[in-house]
Amino acid sequence: MSDFSEELVRSKTEDEQEESCMFSGTGMSFPWLQKHIETVATGGKKEKDFAQTTSACLSFIQEALLKHQWQQAAEYMHSYFQILEDSDSYKRQAAPEIIWKLGSEILFYHPKSNMETFNTFADRMKNIGVMNYLKISLQHALYLLHHGMFEDANRNLSHAETWRYGEKSASQEVLINLIQAYKGLLQYYTWSKNKMELSRLDKEDYAYNTAFQNMLNHSGKMSVNLCTLIQTPGVWDPFVKSYVEMLEFYGDRDEAREVLTNYAYDEKFPSNPNAHIYLYNFLKREKAPREKLISVLKILYQIVPSHKLMLEFHRLLRKSDKEDHRKLALEVLFGVLDFAGCTKNITAWKYLAKYLRQTLMENHLAWVQEEWNSRKNWWPGFHFSFFWAKTNWKEDKALACEKALVAGILLGKGCRYFRYISKQDDQVIKKKIKRIKKSVKKYSIANPGL
Numbered sequence: 001m002s003d004f005s006e007e008l009v010r011s012k013t014e015d016e017q018e019e020s021c022m023f024s025g026t027g028m029s030f031p032w033l034q035k036h037i038e039t040v041a042t043g044g045k046k047e048k049d050f051a052q053t054t055s056a057c058l059s060f061i062q063e064a065l066l067k068h069q070w071q072q073a074a075e076y077m078h079s080y081f082q083i084l085e086d087s088d089s090y091k092r093q094a095a096p097e098i099i100w101k102l103g104s105e106i107l108f109y110h111p112k113s114n115m116e117t118f119n120t121f122a123d124r125m126k127n128i129g130v131m132n133y134l135k136i137s138l139q140h141a142l143y144l145l146h147h148g149m150f151e152d153a154n155r156n157l158s159h160a161e162t163w164r165y166g167e168k169s170a171s172q173e174v175l176i177n178l179i180q181a182y183k184g185l186l187q188y189y190t191w192s193k194n195k196m197e198l199s200r201l202d203k204e205d206y207a208y209n210t211a212f213q214n215m216l217n218h219s220g221k222m223s224v225n226l227c228t229l230i231q232t233p234g235v236w237d238p239f240v241k242s243y244v245e246m247l248e249f250y251g252d253r254d255e256a257r258e259v260l261t262n263y264a265y266d267e268k269f270p271s272n273p274n275a276h277i278y279l280y281n282f283l284k285r286e287k288a289p290r291e292k293l294i295s296v297l298k299i300l301y302q303i304v305p306s307h308k309l310m311l312e313f314h315r316l317l318r319k320s321d322k323e324d325h326r327k328l329a330l331e332v333l334f335g336v337l338d339f340a341g342c343t344k345n346i347t348a349w350k351y352l353a354k355y356l357r358q359t360l361m362e363n364h365l366a367w368v369q370e371e372w373n374s375r376k377n378w379w380p381g382f383h384f385s386f387f388w389a390k391t392n393w394k395e396d397k398a399l400a401c402e403k404a405l406v407a408g409i410l411l412g413k414g415c416r417y418f419r420y421i422s423k424q425d426d427q428v429i430k431k432k433i434k435r436i437k438k439s440v441k442k443y444s445i446a447n448p449g450l
Contacts, residue, residue, distance in 0.1 A: 051091075054083045061102055070110040077103055084128065097132050100125045104139065118143060130165050134175040137163070141182060150186060157183040174232075181229040181239050188226075188242040195249065230259065233268040240278060248282075256282065264296070276300040277309065290316055294325065301332060306339040311347055318355065327367050330359055334371045343383065344392075349402035356409050360443045368445055372410055383407070384417035393421060397429060405436045412446030413437075 057080045064073035080102075083095040103121055107113045122140040126133050137160035144153035160179050165172075226243040230236045240263055247256040260282050264275040280296045297313040310332055317329035333352045336342050359367055372379075384407040392400035404421035411418070422437055 051086065051088065054080065054086065058083075058098075065102070065105060068109070070106055071112075073102075073106050074110060077106060093131070096125060096128050097135075099128075100132060100136055100139075104143070108143075115147065115149070133163055133165065134160055134172060134179065138175065138179055138182065141179075145186075150189065154183060154186045157186070177229050177232065181226060181236075184226045184229075185238065185242060188246070191246070227259075230263065233266075233270070235270060235272055235274075236263075237272075237274050237278075240275075244278070244282065248285075253286065257286075264299075271303060273300055273303045273307065276303070277307075280309065290320065294320070298328075301335070305332075305335040306342055310336050311351065314351060314355075318358075326359075327364070330355060330367050330371060334375065337383070338375075344396070344399060346396065346399045346402060349399060349406060353402050353405040353409075356406065357439060357443055360409075360445070365445060368410075372445065376410075380411060380415070384411065384415055386416045386420060389417040389420035393424060397426065401429060401432055401436060404433075405439055408436065408440030409443050409445060412444050413440055414446075 057076055061073050061076045061080060064070075064076060077099070080099065083099070084092060086092045086095065100122075103125070104118070107118045107121060119140075122136060122143075126136050126140075137156060141153040141156045141160075144150075144156060157179050161176065161183060226239050230240050230243060240259065244256045244259060247253070247259070260275070260279040263269060263272075264279045269275070276296055276299050280293060280300070283292055283296060294313070294316050297309060297316065300307060301310060301313060314329050314332045314336075317325045317332065320326060320329075333348060333355060336345070336348050337352065342348055356368060383403065389400065389404075392403060400421050404418050407415045408418040408422075413419070413422075418440065422433055424433065426433070
């Protein structure tokens with residue numbers, strides 16, 4: 001084991017006990033804190049009380065962590081282990097979790113730390129804090145996964161899955177479900193790799209049939225864990241995706257649809273845009289009717305109006321025979337472009353330019369005015385300033401032209417943005433600018449008579 005591991009994990013030897021600084025009445029040693037503790041005073045007297053000393057030690061650890069002084073934090077942690085012998089039962093019971101959280105943070109970042117160090121520390125903490133056994137086991141497994149040690153993580157989760165301490169409490173039940181779910185995800189990872197290998201084999205081969213049968217048997221065990229977990233209210237995105245992929249692979253599309261529908265619409269689950277995205281993508285793969293796709297994306301629009309699927313939502317709406325859908329198609333485009341992250345989305349501007357002309361050709365001026373009235377005080381500065389005209393023209397001429405058409409329709413030919421772009425002498429897009437001028441003259445809502 002490394003020197004750092006010994007520093008943080010090992011128990012003190014008798015020689016160290018003798019060389020350590022002793023505080024009267026406690027029998028506890030704090031070799032790294034002597035110079036600090038001597039400076040801490042309460043009422044003019046040096047702190048000698050055990051509780052005050054461990055409290056000071058904890059403060060030094062926290063300060064070292066904030067300053068990323070990992071070696072110093074490790075030294076303080078070596079002494080903070082004494083809290084496990086505190087006479088206060090509440091502090092003694094809470095100590096293992098505090099030590100684990102601080103120690104694992106130090107070990108994650110310390111330059112001399114390694115896997116052996118972390119594993120030794122985790123195993124010791126599991127034995128010290130039995131009430132935290134499941135939580136530490138799960139976090140330990142996630143650490144192993146982070147370092148690509150899938151087999152070790154699976155073994156760790158298997159041990160935790162069968163662990164029991166006293167009567168099963170509600171908190172233990174939740175943690176066991178999580179442990180089983182992450183074990184299911186690891187099994188899914190193996191299943192996914194096997195599926196890729198399977199795709200390379202000939203379906204007539206014996207090897208293919210054997211591998212397929214093994215996958216069937218393996219997936220049955222995994223699906224039980226995942227299915228149980230995702231019935232509990234919560235956000236289970238990776239678990240739901242894995243489970244649905246398996247169900248689709250084995251042809252159980254009805255079950256997949258039910259899982260995704262419950263995940264998206266069950267009121268017991270928190271509002272989650274991903275749930276509606278998963279359901280939409282599944283229904284799209286199933287070639288569901290347009291009305292069904294629209295109903296799913298309508299909810300996503302209410303949650304995340306700037307999501308990239310909103311452009312797809314717009315396309316579905318504008319193809320609809322319903323007038324309220326076509327009206328919503330215009331609202332969706334304006335809604336997307338309300339967000340700073342979408343200001344340079346050329347597809348959104350292209351769709352808006354085209355749909356504005358179409359809407360006005362169909363004599364729906366009121367639709368355009370309704371959307372524009374709530375934006376006319378801030379969109380000109382947000383999208384159509386002289387600064388943005390120069391910047392957009394320099395960076396992306398195609399984007400600048402689409403925005404110029406929209407600006408001209410909404411603000412008229414006197415708009416700074418439109419004037420700047422329309423005066424550019426560029427032979428490549430000369431014809432396009434000419435068409436923009438004609439469209440603005442014909443469709444501008446600012447000066448309909450031009």
